[in-house]
Amino acid sequence: MIQHDSSPSRKDIRKKKQANRVASQASTRIGTMLIKIVLLGLVDALSAYSAFMLAEQGNWIILSIVVATTIVVNWIYFRRDGLVAKYLTPGLIFLLIFQLFAICYSTYIAFTDYGTGHNSTKEQAISSLIQSSQRRVQGSASYKISIVECGKTLNFLVTMPHGEAQIGSEKTPLHEVASATKDDAGQAVSTPGCSTLSFNDLLSRQDEVTSMRVPMSADSQDGTLKTADGQTALVYKSLLKYDAAKDIMINTQTRVRYYDTGVGAFTSKGGSRLSPGWQINVGISNFRQVFTSQEMRGPFLQVLVWTIEFSVISVASTFVLGLLLALVFNNSRMKGRAVYRSILILPYAFPAFLSALVWQGLLNEKFGYINQVLLHGVDIPWLESPALAKIAVLIVNLWLGFPYMFLVSMGALQSIPKDLSEAAELDGANAWQIFRLIKFPLLLVSIAPLLISSFAMNFNNFNLIYMLTNGGPINANTNMNVGSTDILISMVYKIAFVGADRNYGLASAFSIIIFIVVAVVSAIGFRASRSLEELN
Amino acid sequence: MRNTIVERSAQRITESGSNSAESKTQKSSPRFFQFARWFRRTGWRHCVAVVACCFAGFPILYILSASLNQQGTLMSANNLFSHVAIDNYIQLFHLPEQPYGDWYINTIVIGLSTAISSVVVGALAAYAFSRLRFAGRRVGLLALILLQMFPQILSIVAIYLLLTNIGYIVPALGIDSQLALICVYLGGALGTNTYLMYGFFNTVPKEIDEAAKIDGAGHARIFFTIILPLVTPILAVIALLSFIGTVSEYAVASTVLVAPQKQTLAVGLYAFVSQQFSQNWGLFSAGAVLAAVPVVIFFLFLQRYIVSGLTAGSVK
């Protein structure tokens, strides 16, 4: 590239420098461009592949979203400007797909009655109701059958109890068949003009076969034949009948009619409901229930107060201990720091919810290690008494959480310029003053946001409560399944996943309220710490 | 400039101070005073450290003792190390229905992939927030953090439905795919971690970028070759935090990973004690002890970056 190699004049040096720059720039450009092309190629390949699959499935809405996103992503990386988008897109894509979707979904669910007995569509509920309303006719026989295909319709070729063969399909009730071939056991297996389905045929058409209902006779009171295995058929009568035209469910015995009254289940005039029902939109009624329901308000407030106490104390205690230890170890003269640090990090190295289980054993009143060995056989009801259980939860959370604060404080302390404290030392400040006036404020700048997000994390610290106390001890005097160490999120869990009356919609409403509370408190916290401003 | 002067003078003073102290102690009863001085400077630190280590370590010792005890119940470990046998550890690798070895490898692979990807994705975003000026920057940063505060317990159902549907289109990213699990974890990569990095990026003076820019370096080059090396400590911290977070995550992993040989340690280990009628604390403890090993090794490996990587001078 650089041809002339004469004595270095100033001009030449400048040229050389420039050339070097261009060369290195070009090489990195090509390198980064290659990486960029490969990565984008992968992304495009993936989306092209999914586009084909989506087209095959005829899912045009998702297809257009995928195509649009791909075009936007390519545009972002091929245009010269728009640096911000280039740096933010990778993270934002994952965020949008997984986090935001979950939030949107929960929000949607919060406005429905999704829960026990209301967890599918109306169509599915109808088919479930019909499915489970089939009653075998008392004392009726079990019939040997073969499935035969005559023309295009499937038929049951039935061997009657006395040995004669009858045939019938969904449209034509059972009737005598002219002639039928029988096997050694006397079962009719085929009839002229029809082909018998082999077991493999049965398997490939099992949906069709198991949904067949062959009337015993022209009188519907005689019931229908139905098979579950393709070899034997039993006589059933349906307890419920769905009238699609009028959209009503009719009990064939009592003649009671059940209507779709808009409550997500077929309901009779007398108010009794058929279950399963289906999921419907209930507007803001879940939210209203959180705030207005008498029996919920008491426990809700009690739990809210404890949740705030729990998260504030947890953050404070872990931070104080973590910072203290970081300060203690922030001394290069101290020997064996690596060993201490490794031990101190151990609580963090064990999966937290597993440690919580172990702590439950340690805190056992009569047999636990803490009462039996450490405290020489006293009976302290750590997890039995409401007040002590709260203390126990806080201690365990301190154990679980201080290594994080220790790590973070350790890192932050390193970033504080040493000369600042040295200058102060020169000015005659003592260690405490240096800490309070110089280190701590600086530390807080970088750590305050972490404290706030740690508050948010503890606010939703489900694993600890679930594994350690499961919310207990339960207050036997309230009606709600809420214990004295339950925090909001563990209460939400109980509403959504425990018991016979699981109310996912209500739980979602709760979680949105929790989210708003946490987000508002945190946003205020960020404002107050002014950390965003200071760091600019 | 001022700082270096201060530093130099400070150094002089501490040197002279320590000299005088030494000469004093040599005069009278050297051993006691040496000890006292040692205690005042670093000795008390050891006392605090030992107390803290006891607090941190005794439950761990308890788990260790239970893991060496064959009885299979947790309380039988009360007499620490009354039985010592490694049967539990051996048995752990010979359970056909509970492939512990697979869980172990899965956990490390998923943990490391998530950690590295989170660091890359988070650092990219942190750089944008720190160096580029755009509308909605502050609000955007705050929104990222706040979004991560959505209670996760109820997202599980949403994530299940989402992955099921993705699985219809791209089977490799559906339910029971470890890649899908990593993607879900990356959904949380922008958040607190980004914020932590953002703070550190800000401590790197802008003059460095500008100088590089004048030299003709592109933004990608500045980012990868100049900025990233300067913020190694925080990258190490984030990698460690996200590794630990992934290793101990249970709820999402247990929903996404179905087949036992695809699961992670947290999911598999919990099954040892979740059934009231077939709890096996011995196996559980042995499994938990081994599970902690990679985290500790990873920590030891990253420790020097975390603690000594960021000296104030190099950044100024």
Add this chain to the structure above:
Amino acid sequence: MAVFSKRSIVAAAAMTSAMLVALTGCGSTGASNTNASVSAGSSTITVWADADHTATLKSVAAEFTKKTGVKVKLVQKDMGSIEQDMITQIPAGKGPDVAIGPNDWTGLLATDGVIQPIELGNMKSAYQKVAIDAFNYNGNIYGLPYSVENVALIRNTQLAPNAPSSWDDMATTATAAKTKYPYLLQVGSQGDSYTMYPVQTSFGSFVFGQNSDGSYNAKKLTVGDANGLAFAKWVQTQAKAGNLSTSMTADIALSKFEQGQSPYIITGPWNISAIQKAGIKIAVDPIPSAGGQAAKPFVGVNGFFLSAKSKNKLAATNFLTTYIGSEKVQQALFKSGGVPSALTKAYNAEAQSDSVIQGFKKAGENGVPMPNITQMSSVWQYLNAAEVSIINNQGDSSTLWNNMADSIKSSIAKQS
């Protein structure tokens, strides 16, 4: 896009080629995948089972596949997550065709419309009556039972050579044998009214009244009657004497028994193998009466449910009725789980050769089926909580017991 430079065009070209390479790779695997799923989709059934039973089911599945050509996808799940996962996944068109589970899930799963009745036809009579009743919900049988379990009194024959004649007799024997506890009855911090139920019934206290056909009547709540109060009082006395404690978890009770600290423990067949492994010689007896009437334990039944949205109903039903329902498989499941079979023939064979099973059989003879109605979960919740607070002496036993009865009543009223 006037800004597209030469560089971008080159890049675009390069990228297209990269994309094509990647695409051909994906395309070929994609095609083979769809082919495989077309042929397999029609004849693969998915079975959910817990770790204790997958090994046995694997060999059953292999035999089934050999005979019928239907593939079985066996998915090993944590027992604790099966119920909720069925509720979440089946309405979405996913989930299993067949899933293992205890009979007390029946009510909730049927209410959610995720399971469908299994038609046993004339095979019904081959099973123990209690096993079929346990899966009977609103007149349909929703599960194919494979095992029947109940708690009994396990006796350390070295410490107590003879079966106790009454509850107090146990204390006498224990004093003579100088053991720390007269009997071991697990409670735990969350309470365990299941294990305590035989004691409760010996006072004549039952949760629900039963209909004439043996099913439970949620409208006849009997837990709050005088017999219940007598039981509550007894619980408090025993707790004050140190015999009942919430510290006594299942885990601890078992290890105390293994250490010979009591001649008796009330537990089920699932713990027998551990006890025998610890070298304790045992006999299994009916639970003696504490309140004067017969002690009736809950008889729980384990079985397999059939998904309401199964697309392979025929194959799945065949798998359940002719394979899982066979004597051979039932006995194999007994061997892997230690809980005796639901099929009468298999059960009798097991009881004949095994005195322990015989003991459990005898103890369960006057047992009552584990309720499967959805209302039962409110009962568990409040009954457990009440027993815990009585044992921890947090108030007068009658007050706490009455509160519990009221809570259950109002909770059930809310559900219907």
